[in-house]
Amino acid sequence: MGSDLCDLTARELHKLYQAGSASPVDVMQAVLVRIEQLDPTLNAFCQTAQDAIDMARQSEKRWRQKRPLGSLDGVPISIKDNIAVSKLATRFGSRGTDDAPAQHDSPCVARLREVGAICFAKTTLPDFAHKIITDSPLTGVTRNPWDRERTPGGSSGGAAAAVAVGMAPAAIGTDGGGSIRIPAAFTGTFGFKPSFGRVPHAPRGPFGLLSHVGPMTRCVADAARILTVITRPDTRDWYALPFEAVDYELVLNCKPTPGGIRIAYSPSLGLDVTPDADVHDAVMRAANTFRELGARVRPDNPPGIARCNTIHATLWPACCRQLTEGMADGGAALDPSLQAYADVGAAISRQALLGALIERGEIGAAVNAFFEKYDLVICPVYPRVAMRLAELPASEELFPHFTAWCNQLGLPAASVYAGTTAQGLPVGIQIVGGRHADALVLWASHILELAVGRAPLAELARSLSSSIAGHPRH
Known part of the structure; x- marks a missing residue:
């Protein structure tokens, strides 16, 4: 069976374990071999747990004992390297x-360990x-x-690249402005940013008011x-939100078709940003798919998106500034683009910050009213597909x-x-739901x-493996 184990989903692996057709040790060994083959080219991992095989053996024993x-x-x-995993460093890139x-x-790693998942490695991210x-x-x-000449997006880019080619069946990422969804879009994987507080996270740090943890x-x-x-x-x-004992997997099959579901779609969200034709057409195809399946689909824009982006452009640099102020060297070792954000944040007044937070609540109320008319919104994730590394604009121009x-x-x-x-x-x-509508999304x-x-994705992994075999290093 060999490396084909790397191309399976978590659910497929579970079925193999149940049947005794493969063991967690087989899978963990195959994953580590694939990392050894592909990661020198992709650079998706920054740490691997020395006891990964030992954890797999413990799981294998549990399965044998049923x-x-x-x-x-x-x-x-895999776990993004801004999330703590005991015995591994948390370097934040x-x-x-x-x-x-x-x-x-x-918290998320503790919960995964409680059900026997093997949190075996940390994935790359940009500086903090x-x-x-x-x-x-x-x-x-x-x-x-x-395309190795292109970015996988960020900040959960290592996680997305790893999942795309089977160097991990699944990953945990974080999202403070698009950091799960943009890499997922750029790599053909699925990324979900839950409602704020749905997944407990600690310590939250300077980005705590915006950060979400998700699969x-x-x-x-x-x-x-x-x-x-x-x-x-x-x-x-x-x-954290009050706990709801929802089995999200069962929810997927609760309604076979979207008949009666109300969907607003927008290729631009009313912004002065024109997506590339491929992105625009994908949004339109998705809208038509839901329409053909019986949903009530119409074009419309949620209110206040441009103002939300302005608020983000205020709060994000302020968070970066808070981060650097806590460092003994003032952040001298940081990526220059993070230092530049911190410099912008230093010029933002307390009054501007408070005003942004107040306005955020006002926009939120208006968007709540919008979601009384619609159940979901379909829109782009990013204006274009994965960008060439050589053509990337300055970091401050890369806005979500x-x-x-x-x-x-x-x-x-x-x-x-x-x-x-x-x-x-x-x-x-992108599919967006109203407050706390995680199951619906x-x-x-x-x-x-x-x-x-x-x-x-399996074909992608085979193609990349063949390419690397012919040209071992980029």
């Missing part, structure tokens, strides 16, 4: 941190997750497996399975135009594969995935 801890027992899951191992797991591409002075450039997977059902686990309560997060509003308002949102361009690059579209994402199909 006493698995849960539906993720034995499934390797930054030279401004040290390599001391974490003493405790973050501050931008929507993935490179840093600490770990270098992470590349897109669809990045090869299919929607895997994300639903993981979300069911990581939403379990943890008192370390004061912002279509995703930041969901962070400002705490809304659940997903990036769903919606086809490929003529150049063979994946296109993702996952369900709609599943409906679209069934209609469109999943990205050909």
Whole structure:
């Protein structure tokens, strides 16, 4: 069976374990071999747990005794390196941190371990997750497996690249303005940003008012399975929502068609930003797909998106400034683009910050009213597909135009594969729900995935492996 194990979803691995056709040790070994083969080219990982095989052996023993801890027992899951995993350093992709191992797991990692998942490695991100591409002075450039001359997006770019080529069946990422959804769109994977507080997270740090933790997977059902686990309560997060014992995987099949669901679609969200034709057409195709399946679909724009982006452009630099003020050297070791954000943040007054927070609440109320008319919004994730590394604009010009509003308002949102361009690059579209409508967004994402199909990720991995075999290093 060999490396083909790397191309399976978490749910498929679970079925193999149940049948005794493969063991967690087989899978963990195959994943590590694939990392050894592909990661020198992609640079998606920054740390691997020395006890990964030992954890797999413990899971294997539980399966042999028919006493698995849960539906993720034995499934390797990578963790973005701004989330604490005990025994591994939490470097935040930054030279401004040290390599001391974490003493405790973050809430989501603790929940995953409780059900037997193997949290086996840390994935790359830009310095403190501050931008929507993935490179840093600490770990270098992470590349897109669809085209190594392109970015996988950021800040969860390492997580997305790893999942896309089977170097991890699933990953945990974070999203402060689009950092799960943009990499998912650029790599043909599925990324879900839950409602703010749905997944407990600690410590939250300077970006705590905007940051969300969520799954990045090869299919929607895997994300639903993981979300069911990581939403379990943890008192370390004061912002966490009251726990709801929802099985998100069961929700996916609760309604077979979207008949009667009210959907607003918009290729631009009313912004003065024109998406490329491939992105525009993907949004239109998704809207038509839902219409053909019986949904009530019409063009419309949620109110206040431009103002949300202005608020994001105020709060994000202020968060960066707060980060650097806590450093003994004032952030001298940081990526210059993060330092530049911090410099902008230094000039933002307390009155401007308070005004932005007040206005955010006012816009949120207006958007709540919008979601009384509609159940979902379909729109772009980013104005274009994965960009060439050599043609990337300055970091401050890389703005999350279509995703930041969901962070400002705490809304659940997903990036769903919606086809490929003529150049063979994946296109993702965004599905957004009203406050706390996580289950509805996952369900709609599943409906679209069934209609469109999943990205050909196994073929992508084989193609990349063949290419690397001919040219071992980039």
